[in-house]
């Protein structure tokens with residue numbers, strides 16, 4: 001016999017959302033891992049550990065909110081997911097614009113509200129709000145956005161969890177200026193910049209991690225990019241490496257370099273000292 005309480009129990013515990021459980025979503029965000037391509041990556045991970053400790057500490061306020069902002073493709077979502085994972089908090093929930101496609105403004109607000117309400121019930125909770133500007137329906141043409149969702153988020157970002165409960169909020173955005181204009185930046189405990197790779201050494205660190213290039217390829221690449229300007233997001237770089245992987249061995253290096261230049265990630269015309 002199945003009664004109402006079984007049904008409610010199942011609804012709460014057994015029925016998985018269409019986009020997977022939060023653990024699965026985190027793993028999906030981290031499918032390609034985190035490559036430590038330089039000091040910016042290690043300092044973000046180190047600062048992240050401090051925020052996690054701060055959120056855990058019993059003598060501080062129960063709320064720590066961190067914004068990871070940086071250019072598109074710089075690795076914001078994956079780093080936020082890594083921090084959520086590092087926190088080891090038992091309750092982790094992800095809010096992404098993807099799972100709210102087609103929601104009305106008020107449905108979106110209700111959904112976000114529910115995530116926070118669930119978090120307040122747990123001792124140690126971590127909420128990852130991915131791509132805030134898209135959650136707010138921000139469009140760069142004709143700037144418009146959902147004021148209702150903005151106001152709801154602003155309230156939740158500032159609201160202390162109940163006494164004794166701890167909440168770590170991790171948000172990502174590639175539109176720092178937009179959030180600043182919406183007076184949202186000041187609502188965060190801390191704003192962390194996630195940069196693009198910007199030095200030949202950064203690029204070489206990623207290339208060496210991939211199993212695509214031979215030792216000989218790598219030294220050829222190192223010589224070619226030495227002294228040139230590099231500027232590319234990790235996500236785009238990994239896509240270019242995948243493309244090189246599909247290219248026949250003898251043309252790999254040349255193909256990779258020309259694609260990199262085409263994408264604006266490498267400026268062979270200029271040189272830096």
Ligand code: ATP
Pocket residue numbers: 029030031032033034035036037041071072073074075076077078079131172174234235238
């Ligand atoms: P978008 O601007 O489209 O939201 P994003 O900045 O959120 O992009 P991610 O979606 O996080 O970028 O993509 C980064 C990809 O690079 C992920 O697949 C991640 O596993 C991989 N990656 C490897 N090394 C790193 C690193 N050091 N930092 C971040 N991501 C990394």
Ligand code: MG
Pocket residue numbers: 076077078130131172
């Ligand atoms: Mg992202």
